[in-house]
Amino acid sequence: MTAGPHSPHTLMIRKLESIFRLSDEEKQALQGLPVQLQVLRADQDIVRVGDRPSQCCLLVEGYTCLYKLTTEGKRQIVAFQVPGDMPDLQSLHLKVLDNSLATVTPCTVAFIQHEDLRRICARYSRITAALWRETLVDASVFREWVLNVGRREAFSRMAHLLCEFRVRLKAVELAEGDTFDLPFTQGELADAIGTSNVHVNRVLRELRTKGLIRSKGIQVTIPDWEKLKEAAGFDPLYLHLEQDRAA
Amino acid sequence: MTAGPHSPHTLMIRKLESIFRLSDEEKQALQGLPVQLQVLRADQDIVRVGDRPSQCCLLVEGYTCLYKLTTEGKRQIVAFQVPGDMPDLQSLHLKVLDNSLATVTPCTVAFIQHEDLRRICARYSRITAALWRETLVDASVFREWVLNVGRREAFSRMAHLLCEFRVRLKAVELAEGDTFDLPFTQGELADAIGTSNVHVNRVLRELRTKGLIRSKGIQVTIPDWEKLKEAAGFDPLYLHLEQDRAA
DNA sequence: CGTCACGTTGAACTCGCTCAAAACGGGTGG
DNA sequence: CCACCCGTTTTGAGCGAGTTCAACGTGACG
Numbered sequence: 001m002t003a004g005p006h007s008p009h010t011l012m013i014r015k016l017e018s019i020f021r022l023s024d025e026e027k028q029a030l031q032g033l034p035v036q037l038q039v040l041r042a043d044q045d046i047v048r049v050g051d052r053p054s055q056c057c058l059l060v061e062g063y064t065c066l067y068k069l070t071t072e073g074k075r076q077i078v079a080f081q082v083p084g085d086m087p088d089l090q091s092l093h094l095k096v097l098d099n100s101l102a103t104v105t106p107c108t109v110a111f112i113q114h115e116d117l118r119r120i121c122a123r124y125s126r127i128t129a130a131l132w133r134e135t136l137v138d139a140s141v142f143r144e145w146v147l148n149v150g151r152r153e154a155f156s157r158m159a160h161l162l163c164e165f166r167v168r169l170k171a172v173e174l175a176e177g178d179t180f181d182l183p184f185t186q187g188e189l190a191d192a193i194g195t196s197n198v199h200v201n202r203v204l205r206e207l208r209t210k211g212l213i214r215s216k217g218i219q220v221t222i223p224d225w226e227k228l229k230e231a232a233g234f235d236p237l238y239l240h241l242e243q244d245r246a247a
Numbered sequence: 248m249t250a251g252p253h254s255p256h257t258l259m260i261r262k263l264e265s266i267f268r269l270s271d272e273e274k275q276a277l278q279g280l281p282v283q284l285q286v287l288r289a290d291q292d293i294v295r296v297g298d299r300p301s302q303c304c305l306l307v308e309g310y311t312c313l314y315k316l317t318t319e320g321k322r323q324i325v326a327f328q329v330p331g332d333m334p335d336l337q338s339l340h341l342k343v344l345d346n347s348l349a350t351v352t353p354c355t356v357a358f359i360q361h362e363d364l365r366r367i368c369a370r371y372s373r374i375t376a377a378l379w380r381e382t383l384v385d386a387s388v389f390r391e392w393v394l395n396v397g398r399r400e401a402f403s404r405m406a407h408l409l410c411e412f413r414v415r416l417k418a419v420e421l422a423e424g425d426t427f428d429l430p431f432t433q434g435e436l437a438d439a440i441g442t443s444n445v446h447v448n449r450v451l452r453e454l455r456t457k458g459l460i461r462s463k464g465i466q467v468t469i470p471d472w473e474k475l476k477e478a479a480g481f482d483p484l485y486l487h488l489e490q491d492r493a494a
Numbered sequence: 495c496g497t498c499a500c501g502t503t504g505a506a507c508t509c510g511c512t513c514a515a516a517a518c519g520g521g522t523g524g
Numbered sequence: 525c526c527a528c529c530c531g532t533t534t535t536g537a538g539c540g541a542g543t544t545c546a547a548c549g550t551g552a553c554g
Contacts, residue, residue: 150441194397
């Protein structure tokens with residue numbers, strides 16, 4: 001199921017290279033980036049609302065989520081991250097964090113100092129552009145989530161989340177064929193699609209009985225991709241994965 | 248009510264200067280940016296999903312919105328823009344648009360060629376950082392909207408939208424005191440907070456009867472700002488308006 | 495073998511939707 | 525200046541998706 005963890009530098013270079021080829025010099029600069037690896041347990045906050053971090057992190061292994069809380073304490077997950085993602089890259093230019101970042105599963109993360117990133121950005125404008133682009137893709141995903149939560153009913157919402165997750169896992173080679181791991185509790189899924197955990201349970205059952213998914217433990221299988229996409233109203237455009245392959 | 252329209256260059260410089268002081272050279276570079284002004288009617292698409300624009304636009308006067316549609320045709324507005332905003336700045340690095348941009352009121356917009364922006368970014372890294380930051384603030388607003396639509400009930404959602412709009416208008420001096428214009432139909436408000444227009448009507452009435460807002464035509468007055476903020480669970484942090492004034 | 499977190503199911507309830515009709519208001523043409 | 529028109533706002537009534545509360549099942553783990 002898993003392609004095994006890569007080094008943080010490899011992950012980052014691979015991701016940026018999915019946009020355009022990096023020069024050897026650019027690659028070397030990235031390779032030289034000092035990082036501090038850290039292993040974290042599940043359900044641990046990495047940074048919190050109001051923090052003013054001097055570093056940002058690169059997810060190497062495991063899954064994290066960004067979340068926000070209402071004043072009454074209701075939680076909304078606004079994004080999940082998969083290995084290779086930089087969940088709080090925004091903190092490079094926004095001093096105060098407006099959301100919290102937490103592990104969902106046990107994780108390995110690599111911390112990179114802002115000043116080191118800034119130094120590289122100052123020198124290599126194409127790396128700046130690539131990192132900027134990453135944050136723009138994140139923003140695009142947020143927009144889709146607003147649509148998902150605002151205008152789809154729970155059934156499609158869940159289907160949509162599954163579609164997104166599958167596509168993103170495939171992109172980092174963490175999904176094989178039509179099967180992948182979904183290591184989230186139903187409560188976490190509920191916080192992501194803006195429903196109650198009870199209803200998540202019912203929606204998952206409906207997805208199962210309609211043959212749109214099969215599941216065994218945390219493993220999910222999608223027997224008919226087209227059918228699930230249709231149920232979700234899923235169009236991968238918003239993930240901006242294939243820069244110019246269509247052109 | 249209105250401070251009158253500014254030139255596109257003034258708007259842009261003023262906005263970027265709210266983060267850090269620009270040098271004279273940087274200001275001159277921005278002043279020299281070629282722009283093409285255009286006046287648009289209300290309810291007109293400026294760019295659409297799937298477009299591959301070679302320019303992006305700066306809103307000079309009026310209000311626009313970003314929106315997405317589900318496959319069944321339900322519309323979700325994912326953001327409003329006020330004068331000074333660059334609604335599709337994302338297109339600078341994302342080739343294909345994943346949302347549409349439309350005027351809500353009659354608008355004046357200034358189109359700026361991507362190549363011109365890129366030239367300036369290549370030369371002035373602080374302008375790059377400031378523009379990048381703008382897109383990060385946009386992303387922060389999307390995150391808050393996911394929370395708003397996902398975890399608040401309609402009443403608070405509407406209150407929250409009003410709070411956001413008021414704060415953002417104040418920032419560009421388009422709100423005086425506790426009164427501002429809300430030139431949206433209830434249908435548009437419904438698409439923004441993910442409810443039906445009928446329910447928007449009822450929620451607005453409730454806000455009125457509870458004394459949280461007063462309204463006359465498109466003018467909205469907020470008699471008790473703290474009370475509305477509380478009803479909304481509104482914390483302006485996510486708008487990232489005051490970079491370091493708190494520090 | 496008990497415990498604890500998570501998953502599952504039922505039942506009552508509620509927020510918000512849909513459908514439908516009526517009132518309003520601002521612009522246009524006569 | 526009036527009459528008309530059309531989009532918008534407002535209100536009512538019935539309905540439905542999803543919530544809350546509560547109970548029970550299940551599997552992992554000490």
